[in-house]
Amino acid sequence: xxxxxxxxGVWVFGDYRNYFQNRVTLQLIAKGRGLAETLRTRxxxxxxxxxxxxxxxxxxxxxxxVVMVAEHPDLKCxxxxxxxxxxxxxxxxxxxxxxxxxxxSFGREFFPRLAKRLRTGLSADCVNLAVDPDTGLLLQTTPAxxxxxxxxxxxxxxxxxxxxxxxxxxxxxxxxxxxVGRVVYPEIEVKANTRVRVLRSRRQQVQRDNxxxxxxxxxxxxxxGSKNQFKLLFELAELLEGEVGATRxxxxxGWADEERLLGQTGKxxxxxxxxxxxxxxxxxxxxxxxxxxxxxxxNRDPQAPIFKMADLGLVGESSAVLPLLLETLRNRx
Amino acid sequence: xxxxRESPISAHHNxxxxxxxxxxxxxGDPSSNDSFFLLADVVPHGxxxxxxxxxxMDEEAHLLLELKANRIGRNPGKCSIxxxxxxxxxxxxxxxxxxxxxxxxxxxxxxxxxxxxxxxEHGHLRVEPKDESIWVCGGECRFLAAPLPEGGSTKRx
Numbered sequence: 001x002x003x004x005x006x007x008x009g010v011w012v013f014g015d016y017r018n019y020f021q022n023r024v025t026l027q028l029i030a031k032g033r034g035l036a037e038t039l040r041t042r043x044x045x046x047x048x049x050x051x052x053x054x055x056x057x058x059x060x061x062x063x064x065x066v067v068m069v070a071e072h073p074d075l076k077c078x079x080x081x082x083x084x085x086x087x088x089x090x091x092x093x094x095x096x097x098x099x100x101x102x103x104x105s106f107g108r109e110f111f112p113r114l115a116k117r118l119r120t121g122l123s124a125d126c127v128n129l130a131v132d133p134d135t136g137l138l139l140q141t142t143p144a145x146x147x148x149x150x151x152x153x154x155x156x157x158x159x160x161x162x163x164x165x166x167x168x169x170x171x172x173x174x175x176x177x178x179x180v181g182r183v184v185y186p187e188i189e190v191k192a193n194t195r196v197r198v199l200r201s202r203r204q205q206v207q208r209d210n211x212x213x214x215x216x217x218x219x220x221x222x223x224x225g226s227k228n229q230f231k232l233l234f235e236l237a238e239l240l241e242g243e244v245g246a247t248r249x250x251x252x253x254g255w256a257d258e259e260r261l262l263g264q265t266g267k268x269x270x271x272x273x274x275x276x277x278x279x280x281x282x283x284x285x286x287x288x289x290x291x292x293x294x295x296x297x298x299n300r301d302p303q304a305p306i307f308k309m310a311d312l313g314l315v316g317e318s319s320a321v322l323p324l325l326l327e328t329l330r331n332r333x
Numbered sequence: 334x335x336x337x338r339e340s341p342i343s344a345h346h347n348x349x350x351x352x353x354x355x356x357x358x359x360x361g362d363p364s365s366n367d368s369f370f371l372l373a374d375v376v377p378h379g380x381x382x383x384x385x386x387x388x389x390m391d392e393e394a395h396l397l398l399e400l401k402a403n404r405i406g407r408n409p410g411k412c413s414i415x416x417x418x419x420x421x422x423x424x425x426x427x428x429x430x431x432x433x434x435x436x437x438x439x440x441x442x443x444x445x446x447x448x449x450x451x452x453x454e455h456g457h458l459r460v461e462p463k464d465e466s467i468w469v470c471g472g473e474c475r476f477l478a479a480p481l482p483e484g485g486s487t488k489r490x
Contacts, residue, residue: 020440051465053347053349053354053439053444054439054440054442054444056342056354057342057343057344057345057347057354057439057441057442057444058344058441058442060342060343060344061344061441061442067342071352089335090335093334093335094335175344175441176344177344177345177378177441177442178344178345178378179343179344180341180342180343180344180356180478181341181342181344182339182340182341182342183339183340183341183342183353183354183355184337184338184339185337185338185339185352185353186335186336186337187335187336187337
C-alpha cells in the first residue's frame with residue numbers, strides 16, 4: 001500500500017480503555033464505514049499504546065480497513081500531550097478528510113486540543129453524521145443553544161473535519177472473524193512529557209452498571225420540585241424492579257449522584273420501559289433515552305417536548321401523581 | 334513525508350514479526366530443495382493452530398531439521414519436538430532450543446509468537462528474537478495475504 005491510498009480517508013480514534021464495555025470506537029467504525037463508502041475511501045483506526053495487538057485485530061473484525069499503530073512505553077497511559085503530538089503529526093502527513101472520536105472524558109480533552117493543533121474546527125457531542133451528496137462535506141448534527149435546536153455544522157475550508165460523538169448514538173457492526181485488513185506503523189517521535197509524569201496507574205474497579213442494564217428506568221427531572229420528591233423515585237423503582245436516572249439539573253441541584261446522569265453528558269440507556277417524571281425533554285437529556293422501547297412521560301406542562309417522543313403521556317403535577325402511583329402499585333404487588 | 338511499515342492482518346490469527354502483526358510471512362525460499370527458509374503460513378478462519386514450515390541450519394551451515402506444518406520431516410540434526418498447551422518447542426540434540434512457537438489466545442483471536450535464532454545455508458544469521466517478536470535480520474521478509482500453495486513460490490504480497 002502506498003502513501004496515496006492512506007490519504008484523505010475517514011479516521012477514527014481508537015479508545016480501547018475498558019474495551020468490552022466501552023464500545024464507542026466500534027460504533028464510530030460502523031458509522032465511518034458508511035461515510036467512507038459514500039466518499040469511496042477507507043476507514044482507518046488510530047491505535048496508540050503499548051502491546052495493543054488484540055485491539056488492532058478487534059478493529060479489523062468490526063469493519064476497519066486499516067489500523068494505524070503507534071506502540072511505545074510512553075504511550076501506555078492516555079496522556080493528552082503525547083497523544084496529540086503523535087496524531088497531529090500523522091494527520092499532517094496523511095491528511096485525513098474526516099477524524100472522529102468518542103465524546104468520552106478523554107475525547108473531550110483530546111479532540112479540542114488536536115483540532116487547535118491542526119487549525120481546524122470541531123463539532124462536539126454530535127448526534128448524527130452524514131455526507132452532503134452535493135458537496136461531499138460532512139454534515140455534523142449537534143445540539144445548539146442549550147439543546148433547543150439542532151445545528152448542522154460543516155467544516156468547508158479546513159481539514160480534517162473533526163467531530164466527537166456520544167456513545168450509543170450509532171450501532172456497531174458484528175464481529176467478523178473472517179475479516180482482513182492492513183496494519184500500518186508510521187514512524188513516531190514520542191517526546192518525554194516534562195509537565196506530566198505518571199507515577200502510578202491503577203484500574204478502577206468497574207461494577208456492573210445497573211442503570212444501563214435495567215429493563216425499567218425511572219427518570220426524575222427538576223419538575224419534581226424537591227429532593228424529597230426525587231427520593232420517591234427510588235421507592236417506585238424498587239416496586240417495579242427498576243433503576244433511577246436523573247437529568248442534569250437534578251444532578252446539579254444535588255438531588256442525585258453524577259453516576260445517575262442520563263443524556264449527552266451522562267449515560268445512554270435502552271430499557272424496555274422508561275418513565276420520565278418532571279422532565280421537560282431537553283435534547284441533552286433525550287439523546288440518552290431515545291433507544292428506550294416504551295417511554296411514559298409525566299409532566300404538568302402539556303406543551304413539554306417530552307410528550308412528542310413519549311408513547312404514553314400523563315399531564316399532571318408529579319407531587320400529585322407520584323403518591324397515587326406508589327399507592328396503586330403497593331396495593332397490587 | 335512520514336515513513337511507515339505495513340502488513341496485511343487478519344481479525345482471526347496473526348504472527349508477530351519485525352515488531353508488526355502479520356497474518357503470514359516467509360523468509361527464504363520454500364520452493365528450493367536445500368536452502369534455508371522459514372514459512373509462517375496464513376491460518377484460515379476456523380483453524381487455531383499456526384502453520385510453521387522451515388528448513389533450519391546451524392551456525393556452521395549444516396542442515397538440522399525440516400518442519401512441514403509443525404511436523405518434523407528430514408531430521409539429520411536429531412532434533413526433538415516438545416508440545417505443550419499453547420505451542421511447541423524444538424530441541425537440538427545439544428540440548429539447546431532451536432525454535433519455540435507459542436500462540437496467545439485473545440477474546441476473539443490468536444497471536445503466535447516465534448522465538449528462534451536461525452542461520453541459513455551459508456551460516457549467516459537470518460532471524461533472531463527481540464522482545465516478543467521475531468526479527469528478520471538478513472534477507473527479505475515477505476508478507477502473505479493468503480495461504481501459500483503447497484511447494485509454491487513465494488510471490489510477493
